[in-house]
Amino acid sequence: MALSRPATAGDGDDRLHMARAIGLAERGRYTTDPNPRVGCVLVRDGQVVGEGWHRRAGEPHAEPLALAQAGERARDATVYVTLEPCSHHGRTPPCAEALIAAGVARVVCAMVDPNPRVAGRGVERLRQAGISVDVGCLESEARALNPGFVKRYEQGRPYVRCKLAASLDGRTALATGESKWITSEAARRDVQRWRAGSSAIVTGLGTVLGDDPSLNVRLTAAELSGMAADDPVRQPCRVVVDSHWRTPPTARLLGLPGRTLIVGIGPRDTAAAALEAAGAELIRLPEQAGRVDLAALMAELARREVNEVLLEAGSTLSGAAVRAGLVDEILLYQAPCLMGQAAKGLFDLPGIDTMLDRVGLEILEVRSIGRDLRIRARPDL
Numbered sequence: 118m119a120l121s122r123p124a125t126a127g128d129g130d131d132r133l134h135m136a137r138a139i140g141l142a143e144r145g146r147y148t149t150d151p152n153p154r155v156g157c158v159l160v161r162d163g164q165v166v167g168e169g170w171h172r173r174a175g176e177p178h179a180e181p182l183a184l185a186q187a188g189e190r191a192r193d194a195t196v197y198v199t200l201e202p203c204s205h206h207g208r209t210p211p212c213a214e215a216l217i218a219a220g221v222a223r224v225v226c227a228m229v230d231p232n233p234r235v236a237g238r239g240v241e242r243l244r245q246a247g248i249s250v251d252v253g254c255l256e257s258e259a260r261a262l263n264p265g266f267v268k269r270y271e272q273g274r275p276y277v278r279c280k281l282a283a284s285l286d287g288r289t290a291l292a293t294g295e296s297k298w299i300t301s302e303a304a305r306r307d308v309q310r311w312r313a314g315s316s317a318i319v320t321g322l323g324t325v326l327g328d329d330p331s332l333n334v335r336l337t338a339a340e341l342s343g344m345a346a347d348d349p350v351r352q353p354c355r356v357v358v359d360s361h362w363r364t365p366p367t368a369r370l371l372g373l374p375g376r377t378l379i380v381g382i383g384p385r386d387t388a389a390a391a392l393e394a395a396g397a398e399l400i401r402l403p404e405q406a407g408r409v410d411l412a413a414l415m416a417e418l419a420r421r422e423v424n425e426v427l428l429e430a431g432s433t434l435s436g437a438a439v440r441a442g443l444v445d446e447i448l449l450y451q452a453p454c455l456m457g458q459a460a461k462g463l464f465d466l467p468g469i470d471t472m473l474d475r476v477g478l479e480i481l482e483v484r485s486i487g488r489d490l491r492i493r494a495r496p497d498l
C-alpha cells in the first residue's frame with residue numbers, strides 16, 4: 118500500500134510533539150511486550166490537550182488514553198502517534214475508529230504498523246473518514262523504540278542483542294573457566310535493564326554447565342523507569358540451546374519464576390522427560406551441522422511473539438550466531454583489566470584467514486558504566 122509522506126516528514130512543531138510522543142512511548146520499555154511501545158499526544162490550538170502511552174498488552178492503546186484525557190477538546194485536534202493507529206479488533210478495539218468518533222482533524226504518525234493485521238489499513242480508514250494523515254515524522258526514532266516488534270513482522274525473527282563482558286584485551290574467562298566478576302556491579306546492573314526490556318534471554322548448554330546462571334531480572338519495578346512501584350516485573354522467557362537435553366534438571370534457572378524453553382535436536386529420551394518434569398518446555402528444532410539450527414530457533418521465537426532477544430552465551434554460541442547473520446547488535450562491557458592470552462576470547466569465528474574475511478562492525482555508542490566501558494556495535498555483514 119503506497120502511503121504519501123510529507124517531503125519534510127513533519128515541520129518543527131510536528132517534530133516537537135512527536136518527540137514528546139516518543140518520550141511517552143519509552144515509558145512502556147519494560148512492560149508492553151509482546152506489544153509495541155507507543156506514545157500519543159493530542160494538540161489543539163497549539164496546546165497539548167491529551168497524552169497517553171501503551172502500558173501493557175490487553176490494556177488500552179496510547180490513543181484512547183490520550184483521547185480520554187482530552188475529552189471534548191479532542192474535536193479538531195491533531196494527533197501525534199508513534200505508530201499507525203490500529204484498524205483491527207485485537208485484545209482492544211480499533212484506535213482509528215476511536216479517533217474518528219472523537220472528531221480529530223489530523224493524524225501524524227511516525228511509521229506504518231508492520232503488523233499485517235494493520236499495515237496501512239489504519240491510515241486508509243482515517244483518510245476515508247476525511248481526516249488528514251501524514252506518515253514519517255521522526256520515523257527512524259520511532260522504529261528504534263521497537264526494534265524487535267519491527268524485525269519480527271518485517272523479517273520473521275526477533276532483534277538479537279549479543280551481550281558479552283570482557284577484559285580490555287578481549288578475554289571473557291580464564292582458561293579454568295573462572296569469570297566472576299570481570300565487570301563491575303554497575304555494569305551488571307545495566308545488564309539487568311537490558312534483560313528487563315527483552316522478551317527472551319538465550320544461552321547455551323556450556324554456560325548453564327559452567328556458570329549455573331539465573332538469567333532472570335532481579336531489579337524491582339521501582340528501579341525500572343516508567344514502571345509504577347507496584348507493577349509486576351516481567352520475567353523474560355529463558356531459552357537454553359542444548360542439542361541433546363544435557364541440561365541438569367537441578368539447574369538454577371529451572372527453579373525460578375518465569376518460563377524456560379530448552380531447544381534441541383535429539384529424540385525425546387529419559388533426560389528430556391526429566392527436564393519436562395523439572396518444569397522446562399522442550400522444543401525440537403531442525404539441525405544444522407549437528408547443532409540446533411539457530412535461524413530455525415529465531416523463527417520459532419518470532420512465532421511465539423518474541424520481539425527482542427538478549428543472547429548471553431559463550432564464544433561458541435555467540436560466534437555461531439554472528440556467523441549465521443543473526444546478531445543485530447553487540448553489547449560489550451569492557452573492564453579495565455588484562456587477562457592474558459591463555460584466557461578465552463569473545464567469539465569463536467573459525468575461517469577468518471584474511472583481512473577480507475573479518476567481520477566489520479559499526480559502532481553505535483560508547484559510554485562509561487561505572488569503571489567499565491559499554492560498547493554497542495552492529496555487525497556489518
Ligand SMILES: Nc1nc(O)c(N)c(N[C@@H]2O[C@H](COP(=O)(O)O)[C@@H](O)[C@H]2O)n1
Nearest residue numbers: 155171178179201202203207208209232
Ligand atoms: N497504534 C497503536 N497504539 C498502541 O498503543 C498499540 N499498542 C498498538 N498496537 C498494535 O495493535 C496490536 C495489538 O493489539 P491489541 O493490544 O491486542 O488490541 C499490536 O500488534 C500492534 O499492531 N498500536
